Amino acid sequence: MRLYLQNGDHFTFVEQKKKLFRSNGTCHIYQNDQMIGKVKTDYSLKNSTKLQEGLFLELEDNTYYYKSSISIDSKTEVLINNRVIARGKRSALLKSQYHFEAVESFKEIEALLMMTFILFNYIHHK
Numbered sequence: 001m002r003l004y005l006q007n008g009d010h011f012t013f014v015e016q017k018k019k020l021f022r023s024n025g026t027c028h029i030y031q032n033d034q035m036i037g038k039v040k041t042d043y044s045l046k047n048s049t050k051l052q053e054g055l056f057l058e059l060e061d062n063t064y065y066y067k068s069s070i071s072i073d074s075k076t077e078v079l080i081n082n083r084v085i086a087r088g089k090r091s092a093l094l095k096s097q098y099h100f101e102a103v104e105s106f107k108e109i110e111a112l113l114m115m116t117f118i119l120f121n122y123i124h125h126k
Contacts, residue, residue, distance in 0.1 A: 001122075003115050011115055013039065027119070029059075029112075036060075039116060041123060055120045059112065066120045076120060078102070078113055086110070088117045 001013045012030040029037040042054030042065075057064040057078075064085070068076040078086035088100035100117050102110040 001119065005111060011112065013115075013119055025123075039119060053120075055116070055123065057113075057116045059109070064113070064116075066116065068120070076117060078117070086113050086117075088114070090121050 016026045027039040037059035040056045055066040086102035091097035
């Protein structure tokens with residue numbers, strides 16, 4: 001998946017080959033052809049028992065966690081150190097319409113957080 005920003009930057013999410021007997025997947029994130037982070041799915045027993053879906057975004061020295069309950073109109077929260085830094089939701093009527101907002105201190109990386117949110121929805125077929 002490749003996304004372009006108005007300033008000319010582009011981000012590419014490249015899925016890595018899955019290892020045998022492993023259900024979690026990994027994507028490398030490139031900004032203008034330079035690797036800047038990773039996305040890892042979180043298909044765990046803990047999430048299954050809580051009816052929750054999860055995904056990790058590793059960016060620089062930070063790990064962000066995307067979580068959403070399994071329901072039709074579920075909202076997604078993005079957390080860092082158990083603190084919610086962004087929320088998103090996909091329109092129930094227009095599946096290509098998203099609403100996403102980060103708290104002020106994370107506005108600088110909001111575009112990348114949003115791209116990962118769209119990937120999260122794609123992976124979990126929301």
